[in-house]
Amino acid sequence: ERRFSDRLLSRLDQVGTLLALVLEKARFLELLEAEEERLKALLEHSQGVVYVLDGEGLIRYVSPSVGPVLGYDPEGYKSAPLRALDFVHPEDRALAEALFYELLSHPGEVLTGEFRVLHADGTAIPVEAWGRNLLADPRVQGVVVDLHDLRPRLEAERLKGEFIAAVSHELRTPLAVIMGLAELLREEGLSPSAQESIDLILESAFRLKTMVDNLLDTSRLEAGRFEVSRRPVNLRPLLQDLARSFQGVARLSGVEFRVEVAELPVMEADPDRLVQVVGNLLSNAFKFTPPGGQVCLRARQEGDRVLLEVEDTGPGIPKEELPKLFQRYARAKNAQTRGVSGTGLGLFISKHIVEAHGGQIEVESEEGKGSLFRVILPVYGPHPSG
Structure with missing residues (x-):
């Protein structure tokens, strides 16, 4: 009788364990269903169009927003697998295809691109695509692409x-x-x-x-x-005129202004743009250099290059800020703490002007020791200036 009771208890224990597993699975399915409903609600109210593609680029799912955004019936995607690239503007398909294959080779990473897709009425719509390869994720098993108009x-x-x-x-x-x-x-x-x-x-x-x-x-x-408008130009007199226009700034700032402009070759350049670059550099130098300090403008030829330099004895730039110095709206922290005004666009514009001339702009700086900005330009004109 005791042996029977032991077997019964063992069986009841097994049944209890099985019931617990069933209840746990039911709870899991309930949570999964709730998660799917939340995801469905998010997708239905998304302002973008969300696609889930398989590894071949076929559309497995598209959010209902494809109707109001692109004019397609979401139900039309369920009848047969459709190729996502077929909805991309023909001129942009190579770009979109490259993004898709890049997603395949970088699982888990978020990649972006811009191209045009076709509206149901045939018009081209520029979109920004955000994609992520989740083929290995058992919950998704697809490449998710979110398009925004x-x-x-x-x-x-x-x-x-x-x-x-x-x-x-x-x-x-x-x-x-x-x-x-x-x-x-x-x-x-x-x-x-x-x-x-x-x-x-x-x-x-x-x-x-x-x-x-x-x-x-x-x-x-x-x-x-x-645009830049290149023509033969003698930079030396232009730089000298620019330097003269900053003499008043130097007097007001109490800063010594040295000008060392050597003989320069005639070169193919946009004079107004290059004066703008040097003007931006000088303006920054005077803003940051305290009274009693020094700003120096130098220009010289080295082989087939012209070097334009602006050096100051200001507070310098922190090392960690140098890589982003030429980005749009970038301003050094000491500009804010010292109350120096500016839009953060001067160096951004200067970099584009210099690169449009086939040149480059560099900076050397150390906190507490000032900064040196150097513009390096190729010489296209072989004639020396007088």
Whole structure:
């Protein structure tokens, strides 16, 4: 009887364990179903179009948003496997295909790209694609691609560009008048106090003009309309004129300004753009150099290259900030702590101008010891300057 009871207890224990497993599985399925419902709700209300593709690029799932965004019936994807690339604009299919194969070779990584897809009515829609290879994830077993319509962003950028261009035009004309009249007054032999006032007017007007130019150029870069107009140019007199325009800034700042511009070759370049680059570098140097410090402008030829350098004895730039210094809107931390104004666009624009000339821009800096910015330009014109 006792042996029977032991067997019964053992059987009951097994039944209990089995019931626990069944209940655990039921709970798991309940949680899984709830998770699927949450995911379904997210996908149904997504502003983008979400695709799940297999390893061959066939569409296994598409979110309901494909209807309002691209004009396709979501049910139409269920009848037969459709190839995702067939919905990409023919001119962009190679780009989209390259992104897909890159996703296949980088499991788990999030990759992005931009191309055009076809609306049901045949129009091309620019989209940004975010993709992730989750083929190895048993919960997904697919490549997830999220498409976002770029038209609202592109329209906003177009309107912003038009606004900046209009404002820049309205500001440039009075600024040119102010700077021209101030230059004429400077030659009138005024008293030292009046001369200081003229210097302040010119320095403020130049700073505002630089900001306007940088904003306008950034807008042009974003719109793909940034250009340089090369022609034979002698940089030496242009740099000397630019240096003279900064003499007033040097006096106001209490900073020694040294100019060492050697004989330079005639080269193929956009003179206005290169003056803009050096002007940006000098403006930054004077902003950061304390009274009693020094700013130096140098220019020389080395073989088939022209080197333009601006060096200062300012606070220097932290090493960790150097890699991002030429990014858009990048500003050094000491600019904020020292209350130095600026948009963070000058170096960004300067880098693009220099690279458009086939050159490069470098920086050497150490905290507490100042900074040296060097522009290296190729010489296209073989003639020496006089």
